[in-house]
Amino acid sequence: MKEITSKLQEIATRLFNEGKIDVFLAWEKGEQEFQTKSYIAHSVDDVKNIIFNEYSIYNVSNALLKLRDGHEKIGIAVKGCDSRGVVRLLEDLQITRDRLYIIGIPCPGLKDPLAAARSFGGLGKKESDQGLAKKCLECIQPNPVIYDELVGPEQTPRQQGDRFAQVREIEQMSADERYKFWEDTLSTCIRCYACRQVCVACDCRTCIFDEMKPQWVGRETNTTDNMMYHLVKHAHMAGRCIECGECERVCPVGIPLMLLNRKLIKDVGELFGGTEAGLQYTEGAKPALSVFKENDPDNFQ
Amino acid sequence: MSIATNQEWKPKIIVFTCNWCTYAGADMAGFNHFEYPADVRIIRTPCSGRFDPIWVMRALNRGADGVLLSGCHPGDCHYGTGNYYNRRRQTIMKNMMQFMGIEPERFQTSWISGSEANKFQAVMIKLVDDIRRVGPNRKLRDAR
Numbered sequence: 001m002k003e004i005t006s007k008l009q010e011i012a013t014r015l016f017n018e019g020k021i022d023v024f025l026a027w028e029k030g031e032q033e034f035q036t037k038s039y040i041a042h043s044v045d046d047v048k049n050i051i052f053n054e055y056s057i058y059n060v061s062n063a064l065l066k067l068r069d070g071h072e073k074i075g076i077a078v079k080g081c082d083s084r085g086v087v088r089l090l091e092d093l094q095i096t097r098d099r100l101y102i103i104g105i106p107c108p109g110l111k112d113p114l115a116a117a118r119s120f121g122g123l124g125k126k127e128s129d130q131g132l133a134k135k136c137l138e139c140i141q142p143n144p145v146i147y148d149e150l151v152g153p154e155q156t157p158r159q160q161g162d163r164f165a166q167v168r169e170i171e172q173m174s175a176d177e178r179y180k181f182w183e184d185t186l187s188t189c190i191r192c193y194a195c196r197q198v199c200v201a202c203d204c205r206t207c208i209f210d211e212m213k214p215q216w217v218g219r220e221t222n223t224t225d226n227m228m229y230h231l232v233k234h235a236h237m238a239g240r241c242i243e244c245g246e247c248e249r250v251c252p253v254g255i256p257l258m259l260l261n262r263k264l265i266k267d268v269g270e271l272f273g274g275t276e277a278g279l280q281y282t283e284g285a286k287p288a289l290s291v292f293k294e295n296d297p298d299n300f301q
Numbered sequence: 302m303s304i305a306t307n308q309e310w311k312p313k314i315i316v317f318t319c320n321w322c323t324y325a326g327a328d329m330a331g332f333n334h335f336e337y338p339a340d341v342r343i344i345r346t347p348c349s350g351r352f353d354p355i356w357v358m359r360a361l362n363r364g365a366d367g368v369l370l371s372g373c374h375p376g377d378c379h380y381g382t383g384n385y386y387n388r389r390r391q392t393i394m395k396n397m398m399q400f401m402g403i404e405p406e407r408f409q410t411s412w413i414s415g416s417e418a419n420k421f422q423a424v425m426i427k428l429v430d431d432i433r434r435v436g437p438n439r440k441l442r443d444a445r
Contacts (some may be wrong), residue, residue, distance in 0.1 A: 028358055170400065171400065175399070175402050175403070175404050175405075176402065177402070178399075178400065178402035179399065179401065179402025179403070180402070181402070182401045182402055183402075208355070212358050216355055216359060218362075218443065224362060224441055224442060225443075227401065227441060228358055228362055230401075230443070231358055231397065231398065231401060232354075232355055232358060234397060234405075235354045235355070235393075235394055235397065238390075238393045238394075238397075239393075260397075260400075263396070263397065263400050264397065266391065266398045267392075267393055267397075268393065269394060271389075271393075271426075272389065273410070288384075288389070289389050289390055289393065290383065290386075290388055292385035292389055293385075294375070294376070294385070296385070296388055296389060297392060298375065298388065
């Protein structure tokens, strides 16, 4: 981790001096030992704040959305999941490739800051041998899929077994059991929209949940409105979710949002085939629901 | 005078039709005096490519008991490709809603062309039968 930090700083300094970039996107140290934040370095003087440690779990590709309207050249440090986010934004034409200089970090697997905060606080328990974050244990793409420069040795995927196992389990239930399961799960949702804010696929300028006229989805935190919110949000994720697991990580009440995303990934894969969202970048490629084949499955009538 | 206490439940069913095929088919069904249940309300849209899954959810949320989307047969779209895009969207949405526990009968699809008045009648009768069988929509309905 220390080597990666120093290498990142070295590369950022070099790029600033060569005039290749105007800003550099990476992580900085947070208030606590176990926190990091996304960070935009504007000059060589800022480079010393850049850090990459075991809590640099935040998906920085999301921060590109703040810069999408400008013309500055951007250097960005990405892990495997972040690089898929960059591909997502390139596919959605939110940013152009020639503005980006991408530094890839093959990710060794990181720790969850929230779990660390829990082990730090309260009972005087210090950070023990805390394992990897859930999203890192389920990682299928630790190596960046798009980069100009690579820092560190390549890693192997950490996902063990069938990542759709839980989806299949729920599919086996009856309709009423499924409804009961989601009713229980989603009734805890406080509609903080953290999952939307952190999502790199949520790149609309005006979000449908912020619209007042017409107000498509009610704003109460009751079961039906919560279900509506999650149905509509995940309808927009179909064929676009990059499986970075950020939504589930930031959820303050622990809703298993990746379960819904995996259901979509599984269905899109089974029904329409093709590569999963953000796994490779080809110019002009479109997400699964923006294209069609004449022989798509038609057996739902 | 007394207030009727035993009001029979009548399903509310929304049918989104495309302007070019299914609406013409419905028109022809009326023209030929084909009878079908009066529980369906037809909303005309320009093309099945215009269908947004949120319409279905919103309809169920605001008190509909069932929704049918209907447009031209694949390959016959007036604009060429609208129903192909729609087909992918609604396949995914249907699976998603069933995954969340909504009965599959509530959200249906059928391709009906402008000359298929018979099919339109048959589909409407089957749709109303289906919804009557599964009963009132309580799952996604706004509880206020």
